[in-house]
Amino acid sequence: MATDLRVLRQDDWDEWYDTLLRAFGGVPEPAEERALFRELTQTDRSLGAWDDDTCVGTAGAFRFRLTVPGGAAVPAAGVTMVSVAATHRRRGVLTSMMRRQLDDVRSWGEPLAVLTASEPAIYGRFGYGVGTFHVNAEIDTSRVRLSVPPGTDDVRLRYASPADVLGACEAVYARLVPRRAGMLARLPGWERLWLLDPESERDGASPLQCVLAERDGETVGYARFRIKPGWEPAGPRGTVVLQDLEALDAAAHAALWRFLFDIDLTSRVSTRGRPVGEGWQHLVSDIRRCSLLVRDSLYVRPVDVGAALEARAYQAPVDVVLDVEDVFCPWNTGRWRLTGDTKGASCARTEDAADLALSVRELGSAYLGGVTLDALAAAGRVRELRPGALAEASLAFASTAAPWLPHGF
Template sequence: MTAELRELGQSDWEQWYATLERAFGGVAEAQEERELWRDLTECERSIGAWDGDLCVGTAGSFSFRLAVPGGAVVDTAAVTMVGVAATHRRRGLLTAMMRRQLDDVRERGEAVAILTASEPMIYGRFGYGTASYALHLEIDTSRVDLAVPPGTDDVRLRYAVPVEAGPAREAVYAQRVAGRPGMLARRPDWERLITLDPPGQRDGASPQQCVLAERDGEAVGYALFAVKPEWDVRGAKGTVRVQDVEALDPTAYAALWRFLFDIDLTSTVLAPNRPVDDPVVQLVSDVRRCDLRFRDSLYVRLVDVGAALEARTYQAPVDVVLDVEDAFCPWNEGRWRLAGDAKGASCKRVDADGTAADLALSVRELGSVYLGGVPLTQLAGAGRVRELRQGAVAETSLAFGSASAPWLPHGF
């Protein structure tokens, strides 16, 4: 490696961020977007790779809290802004930045790191496993109806200015976090990302719109969306682009989706990022006309295996010894005994006492199953988990499951 790694200084941010932009194609962001990311950047958690006076590599992380199965919200490093200049590829810069970053995460006492990947093949070698998926919906609302539950008509809907509705929206969102693994407890200022709406990125759609669902004068849900008008010789065929829908109960949820389906002069609802178990799939009259597609979303890395596995609960009793491989963070290598249930868990090293292992797997597989969205049985079927005690895969897979599918509501 020919570059020096150092903590990002405020005065270096512009060059550092320009290096990142170039690594992702070189298209400059809108000024308001760039200013937001500058405000959100935690310089003390950001790394620059410098070749003399030139920034040739970037990596950063945000301090978040991540919901895990059982309702706990744990301190997490959200890895972001990773890029290497094309002139400096294949010199070990990415590996060096990942090494320094994970060492820093460990020193901070954060047991878990997460990221979203521009290319899915990049981060497995650093111990990150695919832990959640996103559902993409494109619904033909001219041919699909909704069957809403009783009480839906009692929900009041009203338009609100997205920024002005921020406190109400954030209050609803905050109540939803603990109930779904993978959701992020938003820190102050992150609500600005949710309403970021540069005109140059609308692609012919309206400015962002917001509708609040209320009951007895209190917000119980919201929808953020935009409308893209379109016409042909047969008439209007606009698209409702859904950014987010959250609600505290089924009737408010149904009322919001019914509103989105019924917007005048539209015939399509496009929702590119929904949970894979989204209840809307059970409301529609014809799921075949909803064009369901899935893609990888959140990647998880256990930085401290013991602490991470103790931070969540397990939906069935489990008592299993895991033989963990982790070449990149060798402090995790070895045998761990995990014992837990729906009330809590312990995870302790058992290398010294000669306890036999029940399962052998890498930390990457543990990251994949951590939020309950990827069955251990699936990984075992792919040959990525070895069963050393008969029945251990099925028992452990059941325990690691989650009542709600993990979901990342927005990027970072």
């Protein structure tokens, strides 16, 4: 059965979005959340698959700038809202949308496509490799203590309305974006995502709260969270449900985490999507009682191998020829000579003998520095063709701080 694949029209958005929601279980979203995503959807970068007059497939691609090793903000297509109606499985709908979307991304001149996967098994065949991880934690604050650095007591904390201080929080976030690979520069409108607070999605917790960290009148950090009360025969067992926390320095970071640990009538901090190796993980007295769970996060796909590899810096000098296989985007297939260091890089096609062989999926995994080429080689996913090339390239591709995606899309 043939389907018609076309760019989304504004008048078709409601049916398109309802198709997406049904594919994810059919639970209606709160009105304010639906309204915001209607505003954020870039219809000229979104696709719908139609069977006669019925929408049976959806896919979008936000226009983002992604921080890469070295601090550059690189254009990247944020693949999102991908779904196929259960009535149209195994008919090539998803493949046709992925094909058209990657062709579009290339035509837009964006060297990277990135996504978060509801089902990781789906996207490897289209060249996406997991490039970042995050940490979930359930911290027993009745048993875990923090050892804070000097200067923590110099940070002033104060409660504020999340809406009233949104600008100050976004200014802190914007200063942090160039510091860590994987972070997204937020486009206008995205800041409102953090103020969505429907009662139906609080799971018994309080409305959203916010605390600012200040020093000499300057905002140097913030935490947004909810409190979920709980009681046992022995006393209070409330939970601090952390939504997000950002800080410009170690003292502000420690002050905010200490505050969360010390909130009255609580004995646990629950948090999702934090960076691997974040500072608080090295301040706690007992890491085992923090119940860390590492999960996959951002999937990365080079759409233009040469431009993508040139866009980032490398933490050690590198001169290596990569033999890249890319079945889905064959324009990337072939040998590429990459030369670079901390100041920048060049990458061009070459006829020289290859030093390493890998697919574009492995290149995507290694791109932000969160997955090493050495680890991929140990799994048989990267082949060393010149002795010593693997160690050289693996060191160069690595990132000093674990890359991190701060929020989904």
